Every structure is written in structure tokens, then in C-alpha cells.
Amino acid sequence: MKHIKICAALAVLLLCGASALAATEPNTKTIEETTTYESDTLTITIDRWCYAFNNTELRFFVANVYTQSPDQLQTAFAGEEYSKDNAEATSAIAERHDAVLAINGDYYNYKDKNGLVIRNGVLYRDAASTRDQLTILEDGTFIALPSGTYEEGEGQKYIDEGVVQSFTFGPLLVNDGEAVELPSKYIISTKDTVREPRTAIGQVDENHYVLIVADGRRDGWSDRGMTLQELQKVFVEQGCRVAYNLDGGGSATMVLNGQLVNKTSGSRERNVSDIIYFVK
Numbered sequence: 065m066k067h068i069k070i071c072a073a074l075a076v077l078l079l080c081g082a083s084a085l086a087a088t089e090p091n092t093k094t095i096e097e098t099t100t101y102e103s104d105t106l107t108i109t110i111d112r113w114c115y116a117f118n119n120t121e122l123r124f125f126v127a128n129v130y131t132q133s134p135d136q137l138q139t140a141f142a143g144e145e146y147s148k149d150n151a152e153a154t155s156a157i158a159e160r161h162d163a164v165l166a167i168n169g170d171y172y173n174y175k176d177k178n179g180l181v182i183r184n185g186v187l188y189r190d191a192a193s194t195r196d197q198l199t200i201l202e203d204g205t206f207i208a209l210p211s212g213t214y215e216e217g218e219g220q221k222y223i224d225e226g227v228v229q230s231f232t233f234g235p236l237l238v239n240d241g242e243a244v245e246l247p248s249k250y251i252i253s254t255k256d257t258v259r260e261p262r263t264a265i266g267q268v269d270e271n272h273y274v275l276i277v278a279d280g281r282r283d284g285w286s287d288r289g290m291t292l293q294e295l296q297k298v299f300v301e302q303g304c305r306v307a308y309n310l311d312g313g314g315s316a317t318m319v320l321n322g323q324l325v326n327k328t329s330g331s332r333e334r335n336v337s338d339i340i341y342f343v344k
Contacts, residue, residue: 091117101164101320103344105132108165110318110325115294122259123286124278125318125326126298127165129342131271134204139169139183139229141338146181146188148173151335154317155324163341166319167263167275170233171311171337174251179232180209180219183338190219195251196234198265198308199227206267206306208239211247229340231308235292238266238307243296252312259288261316261329265340266299266307274302275340277318281329311336 093115101108107130115122131137140157143150158166172181172189179193185202197209199222207227222230235250237243246254261280267273276298280289292309299307314334318325328334 096123099320099325103164106130106136106164106342106344108320108342110320120287121285122278122280122288122290122294123327124262124276124290124298126302127275127318127325128268128302129165129273129275131204131273131342134202134271136343137200137204137229137273137340138163138343139338139340141183142336146172146183148177151337153333153335154339155319155322155333157336157339158319158341159322161341162343163319163339164321164344165275166339166341167265167277168311168315168317168334168336169338169340170231171315172232173337174233174311180214180222180230181232182219182222182227182230185223185228187219187223190217192216193232195232196236196247196308198231198234198236198306200229202226202228204267204271206308208236208306208308210236210239210244231310233308233310235309236307237264237292237296237309238299238304241300241303241305243293243300246292246296252309254292256291256293259291260312261286261289261314262292262295262312263310263316263318264295264299264307265310266302266304268303268305273342274299274304274307275318277316277326278312279316279326279329281314282327285327310340 181189278290279286
């Protein structure tokens with residue numbers, strides 16, 4: 065049994081004392097719409113937020129996902145194989161795997177072939193990395209690997225310790241429930257003035273995950289995007305113990321039951337190398 069419900073949510077004010085300001089009021093965050101999905105084993109609530117500031121607006125989607133079993137969190141490659149050449153739309157990969165909710169992954173071949181790539185318990189790459197990485201254990205626990213804590217050649221050790229997924233984009237956003245200090249130099253800009261479409265994932269506790277996709281580069285909808293610092297703050301507000309940034313920009317995509325949740329920055333979905341998804 066399952067059902068999906070979309071509600072025009074009451075404006076929930078976070079930054080101002082008044083209780084019913086419109087989303088266009090300056091310096092306010094409001095929930096504009098809430099979509100829910102329920103089955104016997106999976107519950108998803110997606111809130112569409114609007115943040116109005118400086119005569120512009122940011123729209124982002126916060127999905128709280130409650131699973132019955134940790135193996136409901138899965139990953140998949142474009143073309144069903146680890147390859148530098150394969151790329152497909154998030155929705156196309158998701159459809160093939162009967163995904164209920166899916167987001168684009170970490171673009172594991174972004175710029176260079178670095179870091180630890182484990183997907184669904186299989187080791188695909190075990191290379192040096194200066195980036196923050198994220199691992200997921202078979203019980204669903206998120207374990208951060210800050211830059212400098214992973215060494216090339218340790219991949220099998222992580223498999224033996226129960227790691228079933230790993231990601232190598234970053235940066236790490238939240239660890240031990242607190243926003244971490246972002247590196248001054250990274251593969252993407254970490255400046256607090258840089259706004260981009262974003263995709264990121266976090267964990268609150270056992271079988272409770274938070275996925276965030278922020279739109280951007282869409283005039284009149286979400287003009288510029290979200291800073292990494294704002295992304296950190298939302299994950300902390302959601303109660304996440306660990307949160308990690310994934311590939312963003314034109315790749316930022318969220319799909320629920322085959323339908324796009326967000327508005328991608330381009331006229332259509334960008335093809336990506338991999339996805340993270342949840343099944344019933």
C-alpha cells in the first residue's frame with residue numbers, strides 16, 4: 065500500500081518573528097509545498113522551501129527519508145557499469161531500478177580518477193585522494209573520511225569493515241552534528257559568496273536520511289542557488305549527524321516516482337555517471 069500527497073503548506077517562518085509573511089518578504093524562509101510518499105517500508109516527506117533575500121529567491125527541496133532496512137539505500141551507474149564514458153539522466157537510471165526517490169550521485173570521474181569508489185559492496189577504485197570522502201556501512205551508518213584520513217590501497221580494508229558505498233566529491237559539510245570548517249581550496253569553490261545548484265545527502269540516525277537539492281540559475285524561480293554554508297546550516301537544522309556534498313550545478317536533480325521534483329538549471333536533465341536512490 066502506498067500513496068503520494070501534495071499539500072500547499074502553511075508558511076513556516078524560521079528567520080522572522082511574524083507568522084504569516086509571504087515568501088517574497090525579505091530574509092525569510094517558508095515552506096511552500098509538502099509532498100509525502102508512504103509504503104509499508106518507506107516514508108518520504110519532501111518540503112519545498114523558499115528563501116527570499118536581497119530582492120531574489122532561492123528554492124530548495126528537503127527530503128526526509130525513513131526506511132525500514134538500510135539496504136533500501138542503493139546506488140547505480142549509468143549504463144549499469146563503472147565507466148568514464150557512460151552518462152544518463154538521473155530519471156532514466158532511476159526508472160530502470162524501480163527507484164521511489166533518486167538524486168544524482170557524486171560524478172565519480174569528475175576531473176580526475178581519485179579516491180575510493182565502493183558501490184553496493186563492490187570495490188571499483190582505490191586511488192589516492194586529497195578530498196573529503198563519505199562511506200556508508202552495511203547497517204546504513206554514514207562515516208566521514210575527512211581529507212588525509214584515507215590512504216591509497218586501503219579499499220579492501222574498508223570492504224572488510226562493512227563499507228558498501230563510498231563517495232568522493234565533497235566537501236564534507238557536517239560531522240558529529242556540527243558544521244565543519246570548509247577547506248579554503250577544493251575542486252569547487254567553498255567561498256560563502258558562491259551560489260550554485262546543489263545536491264547533498266545526510267543522516268540523522270538509524271534508517272533516517274536527509275536529501276537536499278537546491279535549484280539555481282533559473283530567473284524568477286531560484287535565481288542563483290545556495291552557498292555551501294547555507295547548505296550546512298539546513299543539514300544541522302534537520303538534525304543530521306553527518307552530511308556530504310555531491311555533484312551539483314547542472315547535475316542537481318531529484319526524482320520521485322519517475323517525476324522531476326526540482327527544476328534543473330538546464331532545459332533538460334543533465335546526463336550523469338551515477339545516482340543514489342531508495343527502493344520500497
